[in-house]
Amino acid sequence: MLILSWLWLFIVLWFEIGVFYASVRRCNWPGQNLGGNHKNILIVADPQILDRHSYPERPSWLRLLSQIMTDLNMRKSWRAVNQRFRPDYVVFLGDMMDNGRLDMTHEEYEGYYGRFLGVFSAPKEKVYYAAGNHDVGLGSSGTFPENAVERYVSHFGPLNQVVQITAKYRLIIVDAPSLVDEDEERMKHGVPIKDWPSVGGPLEFIKGLSKAPGQEGVHNILITHIPLYRPPGTDCGPSRERGTIRAGRGTGYENTLSSEISEFLIARIRPVLVFSGDDHDYCEVRHQGGVQEVTVKSFSMAMGIRKPGFQLLSVPQDDGASTGAVGQLCLLPDQLGIYLDRYIPFVALTLGIMVVDLLLTRKTGMGSDRRAGDEGTILPLHKIKIMRPVVDWWVLRGLRRRRRAGRGLIGDFARYFFDVAGIPGGAFVLISIVFMVLL
Structure with missing residues (x-):
C-alpha cells in the first residue's frame, strides 16, 4: 500500500509539474x-x-x-x-x-x-x-x-x-x-x-x-x-x-x-x-x-x-x-494525452492490484490467524520473550483482517483506496491551489 501511494505521488508530481519544465527544456533561443x-x-x-x-x-x-x-x-x-x-x-x-x-x-x-x-x-x-x-x-x-x-x-x-x-x-x-x-x-x-x-x-x-x-x-x-x-x-x-x-x-x-x-x-x-x-x-x-x-x-x-x-x-x-x-x-x-494515456491506465492498473491484494488477504487471513494462534501455544517458554514482537505483529495483523472481514469487501476496498490515494490526491489539490491562487 505504501509503495503504491509513493509511486502515485511521483506520478502526480511528474505529470502536474515535471512535464512542463521538461518540455520547455527541449527548446532554446534560436x-x-x-x-x-x-x-x-x-x-x-x-x-x-x-x-x-x-x-x-x-x-x-x-x-x-x-x-x-x-x-x-x-x-x-x-x-x-x-x-x-x-x-x-x-x-x-x-x-x-x-x-x-x-x-x-x-x-x-x-x-x-x-x-x-x-x-x-x-x-x-x-x-x-x-x-x-x-x-x-x-x-x-x-x-x-x-x-x-x-x-x-x-x-x-x-x-x-x-x-x-x-x-x-x-x-x-x-x-x-x-x-x-x-x-x-x-x-x-x-x-x-x-x-x-x-x-x-x-x-x-x-x-x-x-x-x-x-x-x-x-x-x-x-x-x-x-x-x-x-x-x-x-x-x-x-x-x-x-x-x-x-x-x-x-x-x-x-x-x-x-x-x-x-x-x-x-x-x-x-x-x-x-x-x-x-x-x-x-x-x-x-x-x-x-x-x-x-x-x-x-x-x-x-x-x-x-x-x-x-x-x-x-x-x-x-x-x-x-x-x-x-x-x-x-x-x-499533451494534456489530454496525460489524462487518457497516462492517468487512466495507471488508475486501472492500481485498482487491479488493490482488488487482487484484497482478495488474497481475505482468502488467507483467517487460516493464517488460526495457525498463528495454535503455534503460539506450543512455543518453548525460553523463546517467548524473543518471539514476542513477531507474535504481537502477527496477532495485530490478524485482528485487522478480522475487522476487514466484518466490514465486507467494499468497505475494505474503500479503506484501501483512501490509504493509497490520500498522499498523491492531497499533492494534486495542493499543486492546483498553488498555481491557481499563489503563482
Whole structure:
C-alpha cells in the first residue's frame, strides 16, 4: 500500500509539474548558437481564455470545470516558459479571450481581463498585442457591442502599431479583423486599394508605412492575427498535426485574408517574416518573393490540437550579423494525452492490484490467524520473550483482517483506496491551489 501511494505521488508530481519544465527544456533561443547579440521575442497565439459563454452546449458545471482546467494548464505552461526563457518582448497574436467581443458589463469584462492577466503575468511595457476576431469581432453581429473595439484598445493597446525591436528590425502589427471589414466595404464600392479613401483604418496605416522616412535598411516583421492567403491545398509542413489552412468565412471569422489584400501587405510592408495565428495549429508556408509565414500554434489545450505550442524569435542587434531573424517552434505537453494515456491506465492498473491484494488477504487471513494462534501455544517458554514482537505483529495483523472481514469487501476496498490515494490526491489539490491562487 505504501509503495503504491509513493509511486502515485511521483506520478502526480511528474505529470502536474515535471512535464512542463521538461518540455520547455527541449527548446532554446534560436540565436543562442549563432553568435552576436540578439533581442529575443516570445510569440503566443490564441490562448482564448474561456468564460461562461464558451461551449454553450455543455452543462454549467462542465463549463466551469473546463475553465478551471484550461486556466490551470496555461498557468503551468506560462510559468515554465517564463522561468526558462525570460524574453525581452512578448507578442500575442490575438484571441486573448474566447469571448472578449461579446456584450457584457464593465465589471464582467474587468473580471475576464483580470483572469487573462492572472494567467499571463508579465511586465506591461514589454508585451504587445494583435487584435483577434474573438477580441474585437469581425463583420456584423447582434452579439458584438459597439464599444468592443474601444474596450479592447483601453485594455490591450493600439490596433495598428510599429514596434522598434532593434535599429534594423521592427514589428508591424496590423489589425486584421478591421482590415477584413474595410476590404469588404472597399470591394462593395468597386474601388481599387490604391484609390480607397481610408481614414483611420488599417489600410491608411499600411499605406503610411511606405512613406515613412528612414525605412532604408530596416527589416519588417509582419504580425497579423489572420493568416495570409495561400492557394488551396498548400502544404503546412511536417509540424502540423492535421489538415491545412483553407480559405473560408462565417459569422465572426475569416480563415485567411483575401488574395488581393495579402499581396498588398507583402508589397507595401516587404516583410522578411510573417507571423499569424487564428488557425490554432502550426503552418509554415512561403509566399511570393520567398517571404516565410509561420502560423503559430495555440497556447491552449482547448483549441482542438493535442500539443499546444509557442514560437521563439531571435532578432540580431548587430548591423553586421551574418544571419537574420530566426524562429523556433516549441511544443507544450499533451494534456489530454496525460489524462487518457497516462492517468487512466495507471488508475486501472492500481485498482487491479488493490482488488487482487484484497482478495488474497481475505482468502488467507483467517487460516493464517488460526495457525498463528495454535503455534503460539506450543512455543518453548525460553523463546517467548524473543518471539514476542513477531507474535504481537502477527496477532495485530490478524485482528485487522478480522475487522476487514466484518466490514465486507467494499468497505475494505474503500479503506484501501483512501490509504493509497490520500498522499498523491492531497499533492494534486495542493499543486492546483498553488498555481491557481499563489503563482
